[in-house]
Amino acid sequence: KLASREFHPDNRVVSVRHIPIGGDAIQVIAGPCSVETPEQMIAAAAGAMAAGASLLRGGAFKPRTSPYSFQGMEENGLKYLVDAARPYGMPVVTELMDPRDIDLFLKYGVDVIQIGTRNMQNFRLLKEVGQLQVPVILKRGLSATIKEWLMAAEYIAAQGNLNIILAERGVRSFEPAYRNMLDVSAIPYLKRETHLPVIADPSHAGGAAWMVPALSLAAIAAGADGLMIECHPNPAQAWSDGEQALTPQELHALTRQVAAVAQAS
Numbered sequence: 001k002l003a004s005r006e007f008h009p010d011n012r013v014v015s016v017r018h019i020p021i022g023g024d025a026i027q028v029i030a031g032p033c034s035v036e037t038p039e040q041m042i043a044a045a046a047g048a049m050a051a052g053a054s055l056l057r058g059g060a061f062k063p064r065t066s067p068y069s070f071q072g073m074e075e076n077g078l079k080y081l082v083d084a085a086r087p088y089g090m091p092v093v094t095e096l097m098d099p100r101d102i103d104l105f106l107k108y109g110v111d112v113i114q115i116g117t118r119n120m121q122n123f124r125l126l127k128e129v130g131q132l133q134v135p136v137i138l139k140r141g142l143s144a145t146i147k148e149w150l151m152a153a154e155y156i157a158a159q160g161n162l163n164i165i166l167a168e169r170g171v172r173s174f175e176p177a178y179r180n181m182l183d184v185s186a187i188p189y190l191k192r193e194t195h196l197p198v199i200a201d202p203s204h205a206g207g208a209a210w211m212v213p214a215l216s217l218a219a220i221a222a223g224a225d226g227l228m229i230e231c232h233p234n235p236a237q238a239w240s241d242g243e244q245a246l247t248p249q250e251l252h253a254l255t256r257q258v259a260a261v262a263q264a265s
């Protein structure tokens with residue numbers, strides 16, 4: 001298998017422009033759940049940068065459970081995201097839900113294509129991103145086993161794109177007290193089984209801002225190569241996932257703790 005360590009014994013470093021993911025340094029991807037307005041993204045980019053994040057995230061096409069919920073700013077969202085990141089030279093990460101939007105993603109120069117949980121087994125979508133060389137963050141499916149997740153990565157790799165980053169974002173479990181259960185065990189397991197970088201998304205796992213620091217530090221201690229954290233300049237006013245968003249100040253405090261844990265482990 002192309003994603004297995006047997007095939008490629010050394011850790012793969014996925015380069016996102018000047019940022020190496022999977023090397024010695026921990027990378028933090030931060031930004032709001034949804035791109036909302038140019039002003040919101042300018043504040044989000046400034047906050048993420050000042051907090052020590054190296055990539056900016058923001059969803060322009062949102063996979064919402066309800067069709068009546070905000071669906072994303074679509075093309076304008078890509079524009080606001082890229083425009084906000086440019087002054088800082090930050091690469092951008094955003095979710096692709098439909099192969100028909102690939103040309104738009106390339107036109108705006110999206111640096112990392114996120115395949116969300118709900119599309120982890122959208123095999124046509126996986127094959128299409130496999131035909132690009134753009135790095136892909138492949139999030140774990142809602143209830144996907146590690147084997148299913150790795151076979152989804154294989155769909156991308158088999159088309160020729162090995163720039164794949166696996167993101168553990170919590171799985172459905174029997175426990176309703178928090179949004180999802182962060183599978184910390186998956187991190188060392190994947191680091192052993194594959195050569196691909198592994199990151200964690202503590203925001204969609206915990207579903208509450210107060211839980212994000214603990215889950216982040218656990219993921220780093222377990223060997224994660226980075227974190228994807230939702231951060232909003234004004235969480236109370238966020239158009240989606242506000243309850244799990246950190247403020248830029250909270251993110252700044254967390255990235256210091258992350259650096260300390262990374263140093264110690």
Ligand code: PEP
Binds near residue numbers: 139201
């Ligand atoms: C997101 O990153 O905003 C998102 C929708 O994540 P997930 O696919 O993990 O639910």
Ligand code: MN
Binds near residue numbers: 033204230240241
């Ligand atoms: Mn979200």
